Amino acid sequence: MKTTKILAAVLLLFIWQGCNSKNKKQDNMEPDETALNNIFPIGEKGSAEWFTGNAYPTSLLEADSIYTTLAGNVYFEPGARSNWHTHPSGQILIITDGIGYYQIEGQSIEVMKKGDVVKFPPNIRHWHGASPDVGVQQLYIIPNTEQGIVEWMEAVAEEEYNNKK
Structure with a gap:
């Protein structure tokens, strides 16, 4: 006993x-504020023709004649961003993690973070991507793809990107 x-x-x-x-x-332990929770697999590195830095787009829903909607996920590493571009039917972003920036031409840079929904009207020049220190994970939705998908333009200059007020 x-x-x-x-x-x-x-x-x-x-x-x-x-x-x-x-x-x-x-x-x-110090929390790693740059580590994001990925709800979708990270895709292949995006083309330097369309992105500055490391961006990883993944298609989730291919457009077809019934749904005419494209959806996907993009993970942007800190400092990465898209070029300026437009969408004939607009674009919707749903931020699933991290901190990012976006800008509509002629307007100030805005911050986007987990839980935000951002709408870009049809044919409006814009860009979006991660903040300098934290990556961002976003879902994108492009409706009415029968009108076209995207028109890519020039890269966002460092001075423009760093002009966050």
């Missing part, structure tokens, strides 16, 4: 130390 009590006490001590040391490790 005495041996059983000793074994139980030693076992409890090991369990308590294991839990306590795990908590100490977690308390001392």
Whole structure:
């Protein structure tokens, strides 16, 4: 009986130390604010023809004659962004994680973060991407693809990108 009590006490001590040391490790860990939770697989690196920095687009829904809607996911590493571009039927972004920027031509740069929904009207020049320090994960939706999908333009200059007020 005495041996059983000793074994139980030693076992409890090991369990308590294991839990306590795990908590100490977690308390001392710095959170990695740049790590994002990806809900979709990261795609292949996007073309330097359309993106500055590392952007990884993945198609999720191909347009067809019934739905005429395109949907996908893009992960932008910190500092990465799209070129200026337009969409004949507009574009909708749903931000699923991180912090990003977007700009409609002639307007100030805006911040977008997890949970935000951003709508770009048809044929309006704009760009979007990650903030300098934190990446961004976004779903994109392009409706009415029978009218066209995207017209790519020039890259966003560093001075423009860094002009966040």
